[in-house]
Amino acid sequence: MSMSNNKEQQTPESLAERIIGGDRRALARAITLLENGAPQANRIVSLLHQNADLNKARFIGITGPPGAGKSTLSNALVTCLRKRGEKAALILVDPASPLTGGAILGDRLRLPGHSGDDGVFIRSMSNRGHLGGLSPTTAGVATLMQAAGFKRVIIETVGTGQAETEIAGLADTVVLVLVPGLGDDIQLMKAGIMEIADVFAVNKSDRDGAALLASELKMSQTVSSSDGFTPEVILTSALSGDGVDSLLDAIDRHYAHLEQSGLIKVTRKKRIQTQLNGALQGLFRNALAGIASEDLSQVNCQLEQCILDPYSAAETLWNLIIANGKGGK
């Protein structure tokens, strides 16, 4: 494992080259640059697009409510993948505080067993206030990881409710992790997150109600399967490892279906769009941050005194951004 760190070697060109060579320190640093919207980051990503094969990796999304066992299940999946000789990178997204912007990134706690293994790379991310289950830069980070040679990227969302479905635009296969005791079968009929699952994992399978939930899920899936694929329902116990091999097999069967049906092209297009959206949001955040602080405080002052309404204020700021874009560079 090479983890050199010379400040002078941190040009986009050298970072991109080191990432492609599998340098983990370069990967870690580039992720930070991307997360922070640093100008070098966009250059790194485009260099990687030019010089690395970015169409091979399988992105697996792990989503579900808080406490369902997503991180523990991700850990068990990595153990399984390593036994099969496959490398895996993980992105673990946790929520940022709406009050302070701070975050406790505690998922790594559930993945203690992969230290010293060069075949595993784990990165925790704050959603940085972004809704939808991911952070604005998650798609870009997954790209960096695949450029570093990881053929499997596991992306674990924040604990989700009913409508955080952004992962469907990034992952090839979405695993929805559910546990017994969260409601009746009407919950399974609702639109939103239930619709994006490609595989269901009924975790904590040793608990009462797990078998019932699994059969209710199977029943609900018989009603609609638009593309001729019925999501499988797998009982798992992430803690003991029971069912995790079967879950990985089901994930791979879904991927095989994507390839055979040609739907893989659709998922890859969506992946590119998700990256584009993230990149645009990044540019917008930077543009907003580029507004001079005296201009910003003037607009805020007028807002507070009701001289400006919020919509006119937004227009004023937008015009400042445009003016900056024309004047700058």
Add this chain to the structure above:
Amino acid sequence: MATIRVLIAKPGLDGHDRGAKVIARALRDAGMEVIYTGLRQTPEQIVEAALQEDVNALGLSCLSGAHNHLFPRVVELLREQGAADILVFGGGVIPQEDIPDLKAAGVVEIFTPGTSTVDVVEFLNKHVNVK
């Protein structure tokens, strides 16, 4: 928009994680991103996590009495990996007479019982430069 990233880790074998959790919460409330890695980590595990997470600072909590061995070992491993720029600080039941040696070994600050969380936040804001 850079955010201070801090890893809070518990090296060694004691299970007293209240202090580490209080500090993690306080740093969260100060707007930092805190990676908490849990109990009973080896220095090697901690350093590897710090590198993958590309943190600015690394806080070590130890209440077992093994701080004189564990804290300097973490600093040494970071240096070996070319990551001496990661700021290391520590906390726990650490006798006053041990503190000078820990600082000489590269632990920038030691916070003992009774420390206000405000002091830890101020310490990090002062010493960590994110750009």
